[in-house]
Amino acid sequence: MFKHSACHMTTFDRSFMINNRELETLLEKMMELRCFEEKIAKLYSQGDSIVGPVHLYAGQEAVAVGVCSNLRQDDYMISNHRGHGHCLAKGATFEEMMSELHGKENGYNKGRGSSMHIMCSDLGIVGTSSVVASGIPIAAGIGLSIKMRKTNQVVVSFFGDGASNNGSFHEGLNMAALWKLPTIFVCENNNYAVSTLTSESTSVKDISVRGAAYGIPSVTINGMNVAEVAKVTREAVERARKGAGPTLIECKTYRFMAHGEGETLEYRTKEEIQKWKQMCPIDSLTGKLIKEKVLTEEKTQHMEQKIRKKIDEAAKFAKESSFPQQFIKEADVQQESAIYPTTSPTKEITFIQAIREALREEMRRDQTVFLLGEDIRHALWGVTKGLVDEFGRERVIDTPISENGIIGVALGTALTGLRPVAEIMFADFLTLCMDQIVNQAAKVRFLSGDQMNAPMVIRSPLGLGRSAGPQHSQSFISWFMHVPGIKIAAPSNARDAKGLLKTAIRQNDPVIFIEALLLYGSKSLVPEEEYTIPFGKADVKKEGKDVTLVAISTMVPKAITACENLAKKGVDVELIDPRTLSPLDKDTIIDSVKKTTRLVIAEPECKTAGIGAEIAAIVAEESIDYLDAPIKRVAIPDSCIPCSPSLEKIVIPNEEDIIKTILEIKN
């Protein structure tokens, strides 16, 4: 079946010998993986102990074992939904794996992840993600982190044939190749993505040619032969450690069980399954070692019995372990940041200068902080201009136009000791990296059972109000408010922008930092001395007794003007700028409403299910009895944003809209 073995960009040397002792060790490891999966299948079928969906690895053991036999404990591994084998091969224990699969407190993730989400920082298991292909750009990011930290580690990314059709694969491979990262991509081509044949989903016969297309040394090998996998991986690891960049190894293999437990196999013929079972990596190596008198039938049976006993004990341990009873909700995770005095002499700077100063100060203070994004050296908006002169190209990295890849890479670095500040050129393009933000970064702290975190900032300009049109004028703050694990800042002036960005960079969770282009040129007084501004602390910009006005981002300067005009009409407005939407300073808003009994929210986004809707709901829940008038929202009236200035004016709320709305509820 494996008559050919496609090699691209390099010839893989398989001449080094793996001695029989080493083969015996590999066999034992493969048996461990197989016996573990058989036990899980049994427990699953009994129906009462395994938690959540399970995708078993039986049949593919040669890949995980062959690859991981070349890794050090401090090397990294990231894999997918079919990850038990990868984790065990990287050193995971039966007890902790079993406990996790039983949803127990003793599990790697304290029962929060179960089968598809195993993380263990001590073993370099950065995670098994249940979103197909998402780990691939993260692996590129881990490679970047290794390269930047000069630690001589490597990272392996395991994924399936199906994943190679996903954009994450292509973005991740391009970036790894471009920057010569020590990332080894291992594609386990088991011929199916669920029930879909690779030949019906994939335009090429050998997925390794896709690696070659990115200039990556790539090879297709027999993934049922552990020695072959080990040999080829050894070369890839050597290449990675010496700085020669990534490798793609496509292992042709086969899963012996259903895609997921409880599913059927009717899309495969008995003959096909039989044919592959004859190539079983465990049986064939056992046969060879018995034939060469390294092992006997008896010794092999004894080896297997010992393994099964250990696994049975681990299952008993897991069963008897307790279920977790509580966890800290993301919304309750508090992070303090030192607040520096703000009474020092001030200077007047623009919003752009403020952001640049924050970046410069944080990069000087902390060597792990670095920047990445499209055109950030040249700096389209001028924000990051000149930073490359001081910090070099290693810490100010221009990226390809790969939003999903940028955030995946940023996350990989954040998971392994760095503090990336990524720029997404327009906030609209955050939609292109929603998987990495929402499914991956936001989940790290929670899923890892609090072992890991993702200290990363995503800066992104809001284009609203500059005739940029419907695809360059949205910020989606309200979307991110809906996601536990994400923090959001939307400063309205230079002083807040600098202080909040410095705090954002020091946070241990991902932060979305929305900077409005309309505010970039605005100036404010900023302390000469270092200062930071805490998250979750609103700024009461003006005290008042008649109406509470909560304004966000670009709406704040408009709200200030509105307040001045209303004062002339005898209406005393209390103006609050929350500054961060997650965490949101609910107390300041509620206290204000209790005093004024009226609330208006002015937001730079669409009305339906928006920021104002959430604030209105909070106030209604907590203090409805204090309200003397309906809560009103001044928002974009659920419309796309037109380019023509005359039309833009119709949809983007202005000072007059705020005044009119406040007068409506005041009178």
Ligand SMILES: Cc1ncc(C[n+]2csc(CCOP(=O)(O)OP(=O)(O)O)c2C)c(N)n1
């Ligand atoms: C982005 C995404 N799309 C769809 C799914 C549902 N799904 C889970 S596994 C799978 C098949 C993956 O095939 P492959 O990458 O070849 O891995 P294999 O299951 O064969 O090991 C699919 C479609 C998912 N988890 N993530």
Ligand SMILES: [Mg+2]
């Ligand atoms: Mg597959």
